[in-house]
Amino acid sequence: MNTLQNRHPILQRGRYVTFDYDLEWIERVLTEAAQEAGMNLPFGREVAEGILMYLDKYCPLRTLPLEYFFARVRGLLREIGLPLVAEHLHEQMPPVDIDLDELAGEEPLPLFFYEKLRRRMEELKKCGLTVYRFSGMKHCSMVLGARRRACPTQRRALQELHSFLACQAA
Secondary structure: OOOOOOOOOEEEEOOEEEOOOOHHHHHHHHHHHHHHOOOOOOOHHHHHHHHHHHHHHHOOOOEEEHHHHHHHHHHHHHHOOOHHHHHOOOOOEOOEEEEHHHHHHHOOOHHHHHHHHHHHHHHHHHOOEOOEEEEOHHHHHHHHOOOOOOOHHHHHHHHHHHHHHHHHHO
16 A cells, blocks of 8 residues: 655744745745855755655645744755755745635625735735745736736736736735
């Protein structure tokens, strides 16, 4: 019988939790810290792979506070001779998926929908989120445009949604 043992722990910050993080996110966080420190990160991919392998196979915790995760990564960077990178490592949440379709189902009127979406994005930003992922845009634009299929009104609603997200994420 095979069991899933390669499962990394859930990262938690405040009331937000995520298990949807990957090697690219860890590598990006390390690379950003190295760039801020004014240096190249030697073997950055391998360091990120080592961190993820530890989380997948050896970490005994099922939920890991984000602060603790970054404290441990800083300690690792100091141990392998990269204290400058450790100093510039900032806590940030992995990308979180915001289901726009679900949000539009809760608030189908554009005025209330955009306000609720703005509040949710601000809350996530306060938790350290720097990268957003959105799903369900097309169906959301149909709900907001009060349409059942694609039409000029739905396309305008979709364009308005794209513009709003671009302004808020910046």
